[in-house]
Amino acid sequence: MSAVRLIARDELRLMARNRVALIAFMLLILLTLVAVLSAWSHQQSIADLRARHQDAAQEAFDSQPDRHPHRVVHYGSFIYRPLGALAAFDPGVDAFTGNSMFLEGHRQNTANFGDVRQSSMLIRFGQLTPAFVLQVVAPLLLIFLGYGAIVRESERGTLRLLMLQGVTRRQVVLGKLAALGIVALLAGLPAMIGLLLIAGQPGAMLLPVLVIALGYAAYLFLWVVLVVLTSTLVRRSRDALLALVALWAVAIVLLPRLAPDVASSAVPLANRMQTDVAIARDLRRMGDSHNPDDPFFAAFKQQVLDRYGAEDVEDLPVNYKGLVAVEGERMTSELFDRYAAASYAAQARQNGIVAAIGVLSPAIALRDLSMAAAGTDFAGHRRFLEQAEDYRYDLVQRLNRLQATGVTYADDTAEDAGADERKRVGSTNWEEMPDFTYSAPSAATLARGALPGLLVVLAWLIVAIVLLARATTTLGERR
Amino acid sequence: MTLWLHELRLLLRARLNLLALVLLAGLSTAAVSLGMVEVARQRAAIAAIPELQTEDMAAVIGWAAETGDPGNAAYYSFHPTWDAPAPLAFAAMGMRDVAPFIMRVRALGLEAQIHDGDTFNPELALPGRFDFAFVLVFLAPLFVIASFHDLKSGEREAGRVRMLEALPGGNSRLWRRRGVLRFALLWLGLSTPFLCAALVQGVSPGAIVAVLLLAAAYLWFWIALAAIVGRLRWSSVTNAATLAAIWLVLVLIVPTLANVAINRAVPVNQGAEIALAQREMVNRAWDIPRETTMRRFYAGHPAYAASAPLPVAFHWKWYFAFHQVGDESVADEVAAYRTGLEQRDRAARLLGWVLPPVGMQMLLGQLAETDLAAQLAYQDRIRAFHGRLRRFYYDYLFSDRPFGEADYARAPRFGEDG
Numbered sequence: 001m002s003a004v005r006l007i008a009r010d011e012l013r014l015m016a017r018n019r020v021a022l023i024a025f026m027l028l029i030l031l032t033l034v035a036v037l038s039a040w041s042h043q044q045s046i047a048d049l050r051a052r053h054q055d056a057a058q059e060a061f062d063s064q065p066d067r068h069p070h071r072v073v074h075y076g077s078f079i080y081r082p083l084g085a086l087a088a089f090d091p092g093v094d095a096f097t098g099n100s101m102f103l104e105g106h107r108q109n110t111a112n113f114g115d116v117r118q119s120s121m122l123i124r125f126g127q128l129t130p131a132f133v134l135q136v137v138a139p140l141l142l143i144f145l146g147y148g149a150i151v152r153e154s155e156r157g158t159l160r161l162l163m164l165q166g167v168t169r170r171q172v173v174l175g176k177l178a179a180l181g182i183v184a185l186l187a188g189l190p191a192m193i194g195l196l197l198i199a200g201q202p203g204a205m206l207l208p209v210l211v212i213a214l215g216y217a218a219y220l221f222l223w224v225v226l227v228v229l230t231s232t233l234v235r236r237s238r239d240a241l242l243a244l245v246a247l248w249a250v251a252i253v254l255l256p257r258l259a260p261d262v263a264s265s266a267v268p269l270a271n272r273m274q275t276d277v278a279i280a281r282d283l284r285r286m287g288d289s290h291n292p293d294d295p296f297f298a299a300f301k302q303q304v305l306d307r308y309g310a311e312d313v314e315d316l317p318v319n320y321k322g323l324v325a326v327e328g329e330r331m332t333s334e335l336f337d338r339y340a341a342a343s344y345a346a347q348a349r350q351n352g353i354v355a356a357i358g359v360l361s362p363a364i365a366l367r368d369l370s371m372a373a374a375g376t377d378f379a380g381h382r383r384f385l386e387q388a389e390d391y392r393y394d395l396v397q398r399l400n401r402l403q404a405t406g407v408t409y410a411d412d413t414a415e416d417a418g419a420d421e422r423k424r425v426g427s428t429n430w431e432e433m434p435d436f437t438y439s440a441p442s443a444a445t446l447a448r449g450a451l452p453g454l455l456v457v458l459a460w461l462i463v464a465i466v467l468l469a470r471a472t473t474t475l476g477e478r479r
Numbered sequence: 480m481t482l483w484l485h486e487l488r489l490l491l492r493a494r495l496n497l498l499a500l501v502l503l504a505g506l507s508t509a510a511v512s513l514g515m516v517e518v519a520r521q522r523a524a525i526a527a528i529p530e531l532q533t534e535d536m537a538a539v540i541g542w543a544a545e546t547g548d549p550g551n552a553a554y555y556s557f558h559p560t561w562d563a564p565a566p567l568a569f570a571a572m573g574m575r576d577v578a579p580f581i582m583r584v585r586a587l588g589l590e591a592q593i594h595d596g597d598t599f600n601p602e603l604a605l606p607g608r609f610d611f612a613f614v615l616v617f618l619a620p621l622f623v624i625a626s627f628h629d630l631k632s633g634e635r636e637a638g639r640v641r642m643l644e645a646l647p648g649g650n651s652r653l654w655r656r657r658g659v660l661r662f663a664l665l666w667l668g669l670s671t672p673f674l675c676a677a678l679v680q681g682v683s684p685g686a687i688v689a690v691l692l693l694a695a696a697y698l699w700f701w702i703a704l705a706a707i708v709g710r711l712r713w714s715s716v717t718n719a720a721t722l723a724a725i726w727l728v729l730v731l732i733v734p735t736l737a738n739v740a741i742n743r744a745v746p747v748n749q750g751a752e753i754a755l756a757q758r759e760m761v762n763r764a765w766d767i768p769r770e771t772t773m774r775r776f777y778a779g780h781p782a783y784a785a786s787a788p789l790p791v792a793f794h795w796k797w798y799f800a801f802h803q804v805g806d807e808s809v810a811d812e813v814a815a816y817r818t819g820l821e822q823r824d825r826a827a828r829l830l831g832w833v834l835p836p837v838g839m840q841m842l843l844g845q846l847a848e849t850d851l852a853a854q855l856a857y858q859d860r861i862r863a864f865h866g867r868l869r870r871f872y873y874d875y876l877f878s879d880r881p882f883g884e885a886d887y888a889r890a891p892r893f894g895e896d897g
Binding site for chain 2: 098260276
């Protein structure tokens with residue numbers, strides 16, 4: 001096997017002598033380091049900021065004065081989406097989803113104040129993260145360093161010389177693979193060290209980190225194989241370079257942008273106005289709690305009266321208005337959930353189309369894998385939205401029940417000068433309301449989400465290796 | 480003239496060149512088509528507003544008109560606003576895919592409403608749109624590199640360069656002719672689909688000419704870079720590699736680095752803080768004497784100061800007054816937030832002067848009215864409209880005039896000045 005090692009060493013020596021290549025390599029390392037540091041500090045500051053805001057919002061909620069519970073339903077609650085530790089490696093859709101949410105009764109708010117609307121348009125060029133460097137920049141470096149690996153030897157006739165000296169085709173290809181593989185390893189190393197540092201933080205989990213490391217290693221090695229394969233197949237080195245740059249541009253720049261357009265034309269999303277009007281329409285059909293003559297709420301009233309054996313709502317042991325609020329919230333929330341589920345399903349279908357196109361572009365598959373393992377993909381965002389909605393519903397219903405039990409019907413309907421004071425409940429109630437705590441997904445959940453992407457990248461790698469093995473057998477023969 | 484034709488034939492005989500041209504024209508066609516589809520989708524959504532609005536308002540009028548209470552009308556009526564895409568929007572979607580272009584507002588506090596977003600799939604927005612601006616800014620340079628990197632070195636490597644330069648009319652005229660020809664073909668391949676789409680979309684001739692000239696200038700920038708690299712007399716392959724590396728740095732890396740730097744240099748307070756502060760102010764009103772709120776409101780809006788004193792029971796005019804006071808109390812934060820966004824945008828524009836890819840993106844966004852300035856202008860239109868809504872309802876509320884069924888039709892409409 002020493003022939004392989006000799007060829008690899010020779011190739012590496014040649015790369016080191018090429019000053020442009022060396023500079024490019026150094027730049028990549030530098031870029032990765034800058035990306036790791038900046039992404040890490042950015043994530044750190046976001047996490048601090050959100051934690052601080054979350055505390056302030058919670059504090060403001062808890063320190064409300066005596067209030068009517070329904071006031072607090074509308075005072076609402078601000079919650080912030082916490083970021084997992086791995087978001088420093090791949091922030092995924094975080095800049096696009098908005099990071100704060102206002103929760104109140106009778107409505108489901110969208111998350112708002114995303115970075116994308118607060119940044120200049122430059123963010124649309126891409127964000128400087130370790131993931132970006134490894135996904136986009138590193139393959140190009142491998143292309144520049146390796147496009148000539150084999151075709152150069154056959155162009156100059158040195159391939160024949162090598163073979164005359166008893167070196168097999170397999171050894172030549174393996175040597176070149178080894179040389180470029182070492183470059184890939186070195187190029188990926190800073191990002192991987194960064195990943196390990198991030199993984200060492202509290203809250204980071206080993207399994208997703210391993211999946212990410214495996215995914216990126218397979219991806220970089222895939223490019224190594226593709227570069228050597230192309231270099232084996234073509235007759236001139238300029239063709240190898242052009243073909244590889246074209247492949248890079250299509251797989252990494254073009255397809256990831258093209259796929260979303262295909263997906264969004266195939267699966268349309270309802271906009272907010274359509275959804276809101278449709279929800280209002282459905283609500284009217286179900287019944288209107290504001291309308292005293294509404295048949296649904298008339299039936300509800302009768303049912304409540306029957307349950308308590310009372311003649312009139314004034315005789316109930318609980319505040320009827322609070323019960324109506326509970327029932328109304330249950331109905332609206334059911335509708336919200338139904339419409340939200342439809343929207344999530346449509347978005348999942350869109351993402352499914354993109355993932356299907358990802359079979360053609362390992363870059364899309366790798367991106368999906370990376371975001372999924374970092375918990376920063378759409379599924380991660382949806383996890384937050386669903387937990388937020390559960391929390392909102394629970395909070396609002398607690399407040400509604402507080403209205404039912406803590407405020408009497410007589411006070412609640414009174415309009416005299418002192419009525420406002422009598423409608424209020426004590427401020428200690430607010431502290432007793434639970435705080436929003438985001439329960440992070442388990443390592444297994446994250447890893448499972450990353451599995452399809454990982455499989456695609458690995459399948460690509462296997463196919464490329466098989467193709468290279470085939471091409472090796474005819475290497476150097478004139479076609 | 481025959482010389483030009485010969486060169487053209489020579490150029491097109493090379494399969495790679497022909498393929499590149501067809502590919503560029505194809506990409507450009509795909510980009511403008513997708514842009515037109517998206518613009519059509521947005522226009523259709525805007526065109527669907529009146530029907531939805533009529534349905535929604537009919538329901539409100541159905542029960543609220545009987546009460547005659549202007550407070551009910553003001554509280555329950557949502558009024559749509561929209562930001563129709565400019566004719567050129569198909570070419571550069573800018574921020575139109577992440578910022579809402581339809582927004583319903585009501586006469587309550589605006590700061591709790593104006594920052595809302597619309598539904599969009601973040602994973603689809605993440606890579607950025609595939610539009611004409613993308614083809615021009617990102618992809619066209621690669622085609623320039625492909626067809627210019629071996630303009631002279633290719634002939635040198637084929638051993639023809641001395642002979643060519645010795646020919647009568649050879650030397651610089653020859654290279655210029657070949658360069659202009661390649662440029663013209665690339666430019667035509669890129670801009671013919673754009674021109675067709677622009678004519679269909681009814682873009683003004685001035686804007687069309689501006690985009691065509693910008694595209695030409697941008698291509699020339701990359702051709703000039705290729706010429707400079709070509710002067711170093713390296714091999715074709717080294718030229719291509721160097722140019723591709725320059726492309727990577729100018730198009731992807733520097734803008735991405737700049738984004739980090741700008742966001743660091745110009746801190747923008749989280750917009751959520753505004754919403755939080757406004758909420759505190761609005762909800763505090765329930766706990767302080769109602770007269771305090773009214774005094775503060777009347778001080779800012781003396782036109783309504785003659786209104787009857789508040790009754791003992793709840794009155795909508797107090798409710799709307801404290802929402803307005805809530806908005807006014809965060810006016811400074813709102814202004815600071817906006818200034819921060821504008822500063823970031825200005826810094827990026829500044830970068831555009833030295834970095835053509837950024838500059839092109841900015842100029843196209845500006846021409847297509849899809850950039851931050853356009854988003855802020857839409858917000859300004861919403862603010863102005865919201866002001867008219869408030870005045871309209873306040874006139875009823877503060878004079879205790881009943882709000883009948885006919886009055887609903889009198890409410891201001893977005894897009895009609897008055």
